[in-house]
Amino acid sequence: MNTLRIAGGQVLRPDATVEDADVLVDRDEGTILDIGADLDADADETLDAEGCLVTPGLVNAHCHVAMTLLRGYADDKPLDAWLREDIWPAEAALTPEDVRAGAELGLVEMIKSGTTAFADMYFHVPEIAAAVDEAGLRARLGHGVVTLGKDDADARADIDESLDVAREFDGAADGRIRTAAMPHSLTTVAEEYLREFVADAHDEGIPVHYHANETTDEVDPIVDERGERPLSYAKDLGMLTADDFLAHGVHVDDAEIDLLAEAGTGVVHCPASNMKLASGMAPVQKLLDSGVTVGLGTDGAASNNDLDMFDEMRDAAMLGKLAADDASAVAAPDVVRMATAGSAAAVDLPGGALEVGGAADLAVVDLDAPHLAPANDLVSHLAYAARGSDVRHTVCDGRVLMRDREVLTLDEDAAMARAREAIASLRERV
């Protein structure tokens, strides 16, 4: 058996306790063999975790990874104007090679900040899947569909592409890639298509990932035109099941929260994007209190502007308290759970907890930094003080993706250079 030992650190357990322990990994199976004191000194490879906290790899449950290319491309606008005036025109000019370049840059950024799995909605998915395969992360990928402004043939072709991609790439990269059908939102895909799209996906066991209840500009027309709330409409369309998950869920009322809890549909909270686009404050504590599965996501780098899940945890805690008008709301253990087990459950990917027999997906956080001293409470530090740049090693599926801050699976400098070239050429075309 080929083994990896993460030695001499403190390990964050699923119950949010921390213990001095080594982690022993079966690299062939990609699973954790043991967690405890002084494990197999003869392991094939050892990662030094002295002075470090070993945490589950972070799970970014809603992202558009290739949007790193559009980081800083358009800022300081609300969602609708931002998409229509800037982002969608730029995206219309993106080539498959551009998307690959953006994805590789995003994957480097994720590995360097301890993220080992993510859910993504974009286009040119074969290029994103190839980049994920090379990078070594896990992902739930899908082709996002917008039917707005399309004729019937184009709308149907887009939906067919989403279903085809979901079929073709499920299980790719040695099983690390899973897929979903991805209608962009309840307002950008017309009802005449949504119902059939969702039914076709579910008939084949394909889950559905979409944006919902993000802004009042999106919610109000649904309420005005249909006389019902968006998630009542989503339930009627069949896209509120335990397999499905939605991003944002900012403007949800109590009845919609009950629908989410009853259905078991995951909600991915994206606090930085919600603040930047001034979309609103999600009622995260209410969602948690109601038993809704809540994960955490960065959304794309154009509305964030990074893919650092440590930033996201801090933002979630701060914004959650403000939204609830209660400093005890969305506490440190809650946000750490959201970024790990909550996200993994919402998007149904392995990982999110360090336990024997579970996936060997982990991040080793170096505690030897002024902003992490003294070590009063390591869960508090993870939620409020640590940064992505504190991650020393990243491991996914038993494979070391970053060792001592050197990314091993992708060429960091080349990824940055390709992204710079791609955006320079895009700017000439748009």
Ligand SMILES: CSC[C@H]1O[C@@H](n2cnc3c(O)ncnc32)[C@H](O)[C@@H]1O
């Ligand atoms: C059709 S692929 C996905 C699509 O979503 C766009 N997008 C990025 N961020 C958001 C957001 O916060 N809400 C809605 N849509 C968003 C992205 O630019 C792609 O066009």
Ligand SMILES: [Zn+2]
């Ligand atoms: Zn999004």
